[in-house]
Amino acid sequence: MIDTRVNIAGVELKNPVMTASGTFGSGQEYSEFVDLSRLGAVVTKGVANVPWPGNPTPRVAEVYGGMLNAIGLQNPGIDVFAKRDIPFLKNYDTKIVVNVCGKSTEDYCEVVERLADEPVDLLEINISCPNVKEGGIAFGQNPASAEAITKAVKKVAKQPVIMKLSPNVTDITEMARAVEAGGADAVSLINTLTGMKIDIHRRTFALANKTGGLSGPAVKPVAVRMVYQVANAVKLPIIGMGGIATAEDALEFLLAGATAVSVGTANFFNPETTVEVVRGIEDYMRKYQVSSVTELIGAVR
Numbered sequence: 001m002i003d004t005r006v007n008i009a010g011v012e013l014k015n016p017v018m019t020a021s022g023t024f025g026s027g028q029e030y031s032e033f034v035d036l037s038r039l040g041a042v043v044t045k046g047v048a049n050v051p052w053p054g055n056p057t058p059r060v061a062e063v064y065g066g067m068l069n070a071i072g073l074q075n076p077g078i079d080v081f082a083k084r085d086i087p088f089l090k091n092y093d094t095k096i097v098v099n100v101c102g103k104s105t106e107d108y109c110e111v112v113e114r115l116a117d118e119p120v121d122l123l124e125i126n127i128s129c130p131n132v133k134e135g136g137i138a139f140g141q142n143p144a145s146a147e148a149i150t151k152a153v154k155k156v157a158k159q160p161v162i163m164k165l166s167p168n169v170t171d172i173t174e175m176a177r178a179v180e181a182g183g184a185d186a187v188s189l190i191n192t193l194t195g196m197k198i199d200i201h202r203r204t205f206a207l208a209n210k211t212g213g214l215s216g217p218a219v220k221p222v223a224v225r226m227v228y229q230v231a232n233a234v235k236l237p238i239i240g241m242g243g244i245a246t247a248e249d250a251l252e253f254l255l256a257g258a259t260a261v262s263v264g265t266a267n268f269f270n271p272e273t274t275v276e277v278v279r280g281i282e283d284y285m286r287k288y289q290v291s292s293v294t295e296l297i298g299a300v301r
C-alpha cells in the first residue's frame with residue numbers, strides 16, 4: 001500500500017498534485033479531460049473584489065520551452081465567482097484553493113472576508129503577478145510590504161493562507177522569511193519570470209504589454225533551485241511549481257523540499273497532465289518502495 005496524502009497547514013490533500021492558478025480556470029473546461037476528484041486540489045484563477053478586464057491583446061506568445069503571458073488577471077470578480085465557480089468545484093472530491101488578487105491591501109482583504117463563509121479550504125494570495133501595474137508584484141518585491149500584507153490578510157482570513165512568491169527578486173529567501181514573519185501558513189512558488197519577445201516582422205513587441213511572464217518547462221531549473229533555497233530558509237510548507245509537465249518533474253520539486261506541486265502551462269499542451277502526474281508519482285513510489293510520499297519531501301539536502 002502506498003500513502004500519497006500530504007498536509008498543508010492542517011488541510012489534508014489526497015495527493016500532492018494541484019493545478020496552478022490561471023491555467024485551469026476553475027476546472028470547468030478541464031473536467032472533460034480530467035476527473036477533478038483525482039487531484040489533491042484545484043487552484044482557481046485569481047479573483048478580485050470587482051471584475052477586472054485584463055490587459056489589451058495580444059497577451060500570450062509562444063517562446064522556446066514555454067510561453068509569455070500578460071493576461072493582467074482578467075476575472076469576473078468575487079460575486080460571480082462565488083455563485084458560479086465554488087458550487088461547481090463542490091461537485092468533486094478535491095480541495096478548493098482560491099487565488100486572490102488585488103490592487104490595494106483593502107482589495108485583498110475584501111475578497112478574503114467574502115470567502116470566509118464559503119466552502120473553501122485554502123487561500124492563495126498572489127503578490128507576484130508581473131503583469132499588473134498596481135498591487136500584485138508591488139507587494140511581492142519588497143519584504144516589508146510582503147510582511148505587512150500577509151499580516152493584514154491573516155487578520156481577516158478564516159482559511160489558512162498561502163502567500164505566492166515572485167521569482168523576480170534578488171533573494172527569494174528574504175521574501176519567504178518576510179511572509180513567514182507576517183504569519184503565512186504556507187508559501188507557493190514560483191510565479192512567472194518577467195520576459196520579452198520582439199516580433200521582427202512587425203518590428204514591435206509580441207505582447208501589447210511589452211513584457212510578459214515566462215512559464216513552462218524553460219523555467220523549471222530556476223523554480224527547483226528557488227524551492228530548495230526556500231525549504232532551507234523557512235519552516236512553512238511549500239507548494240512548488242514552474243514548468244512541471246511530467247511526474248519526474250514533480251518529483252524533483254518534492255525532493256527539493258516542496259510538500260505539494262502545481263501544474264500550470266503544461267495543461268495547455270496536454271490537458272491530462274495533472275492526472276498523469278498523479279499516476280506517475282504512484283508508479284515511482286511502487287517502483288522504489290516508498291510507502292508515504294512524505295518520505296520524499298526535502299529528501300535531497
Ligand SMILES: Cc1cc2nc3c(=O)[nH]c(=O)nc-3n(C[C@H](O)[C@H](O)[C@H](O)COP(=O)(O)O)c2cc1C
Binds near residue numbers: 046214
Ligand atoms: C496564462 C497564465 C495565467 C496565469 N494567471 C495567474 C493568476 O491568475 N494568479 C497567479 O497567482 N498566477 C497565475 N499564473 C502563474 C502560474 O500559476 C504559475 O505560477 C506559473 O505559470 C509557473 O508555473 P508553470 O510553468 O507550470 O506554468 C498564470 C500563468 C499563466 C501561464
